[in-house]
Amino acid sequence: xxxxxxxxxxxxxxxxxxxxxxxxxxxxxxxxxxxxxxxxxxxxxxxxxxxxxxxxxxxxxxxxxxxxxxxxxxxxxxxxxxxxxxxxxxxxxxxxxxxxxxxxxxxxxxxxxxxxxxxxxxxxxxxxxxxxxxxxxxxxxxxxxxxxxxxxxxxxxxxxxxxxxxxxxxxxxxxxxxxxxxxxxxxxxxxxxxxxxxxxxxxxxxxxxxxxxxxxxxxxxxxxxxxxxxxxxxxxxxxxxxxxxxxxxxxxxxxxxxxxxxxxxxxxxxxxxxxxxxxxxxxxxxxxxxxxxxxxxxxxxxxxxxxxxxxxxxxxxxxxxxxxxxxxxxxxxxxxxxxxxxxxxxxxxxxxxxxxxxxxxxxxxxxxxxxxxxx
Ligand code: HEM
Numbered sequence: 358x359x360x361x362x363x364x365x366x367x368x369x370x371x372x373x374x375x376x377x378x379x380x381x382x383x384x385x386x387x388x389x390x391x392x393x394x395x396x397x398x399x400x401x402x403x404x405x406x407x408x409x410x411x412x413x414x415x416x417x418x419x420x421x422x423x424x425x426x427x428x429x430x431x432x433x434x435x436x437x438x439x440x441x442x443x444x445x446x447x448x449x450x451x452x453x454x455x456x457x458x459x460x461x462x463x464x465x466x467x468x469x470x471x472x473x474x475x476x477x478x479x480x481x482x483x484x485x486x487x488x489x490x491x492x493x494x495x496x497x498x499x500x501x502x503x504x505x506x507x508x509x510x511x512x513x514x515x516x517x518x519x520x521x522x523x524x525x526x527x528x529x530x531x532x533x534x535x536x537x538x539x540x541x542x543x544x545x546x547x548x549x550x551x552x553x554x555x556x557x558x559x560x561x562x563x564x565x566x567x568x569x570x571x572x573x574x575x576x577x578x579x580x581x582x583x584x585x586x587x588x589x590x591x592x593x594x595x596x597x598x599x600x601x602x603x604x605x606x607x608x609x610x611x612x613x614x615x616x617x618x619x620x621x622x623x624x625x626x627x628x629x630x631x632x633x634x635x636x637x638x639x640x641x642x643x644x645x646x647x648x649x650x651x652x653x654x655x656x657x658x659x660x661x662x663x664x665x666x667x668x669x670x671x672x673x674x675x676x677x678x679x680x681x682x683x684x685x686x687x688x689x690x691x692x693x694x695x696x697x698x699x700x701x702x703x704x705x706x707x708x709x710x711x712x713x714x715x716x717x718x719x720x721x722x723x724x725x726x727x728x729x730x731x732x
Pocket of ligand 1: 569575632636637705708709710711712716
């Protein structure tokens, strides 16, 4: 087999089944970590899949390289759920304002909106459906084994999203929001093309999921780490107090200039990364070279962020919480001078990286600064 030169556990190289078992048990990241420690930077983790734990993988797999064809998102993972059309997120323009012009009001009543409550079933359903897709010949039968309550909650989740979109379309909004540019796209252009309601629904389903849970999980990481490292918390408070004096003075722009605040958030992004899967892509026709290795077409390849972010090759004391490693070079502790910060890319890189990155940073800076100063 063309991938036989790459090391990895034999059973995993022979069959997709051990991978799928690990995926469904939720132990894939830990297993990957063990394999990379044992076998090295590039591991064969299924008959047609390689996992990369090398910095140059970010550039080679995800970025546009002149003279090379681009990898494609692996269809096993990137298919819209519940028979919806594919979402059309490619564009950077739409990220200039917030999504649907109306909150889910979770904080008002300290309760979850049903959309939030069903979100985890949505994720669980995604994983199980993807697991079945690895076996195309029996996919139809395997899909039937998915527990009915998970499918039902996943369907409800989609319904909540569609309901919200329908409300927004019917009642309008007093200020521009993320839907506004899409309304134009729903009218026919000169060529007679227009965006369908299904495409709008699918796109907003992904924006809402991608824009909420990721930021929330990272913030949980920030506060967990600060709570368990009081001296870092005090340091952050001192820096914020110097700049703002009171929480009421905090502004998005003002929070951009506080290196220790960014350092605290960057270290949480590294250690409590919110997108636990690999970011799977497929090698284009003709094959190509990734991190110095030729890989045949059709192979599934990805960086495993969990492995790279915890790698002692790139980060001194990789498992320790050290926000200072992210400070500008002249303020960084000597022992972290050689840390390879570019190996940590929590928003991915290249044409399909996170379109919400500036929004996520604005939200996180604002929230962390206000909460630390207030409490
Ligand atoms: C800490 C917060 C966040 C993290 C760590 C994060 C991370 C990521 C990553 C790693 C990807 C690439 C996935 C892939 O290559 O398969 C991605 C894509 C995406 N993110 Fe984020 N994200 C965050 C916040 C947000 C926010 C606030 C939004 C708001 C709209 C957002 C919207 C999206 C969308 C729509 C995509 C898909 C882009 C595409 O398919 O081209 N994300 N995000």
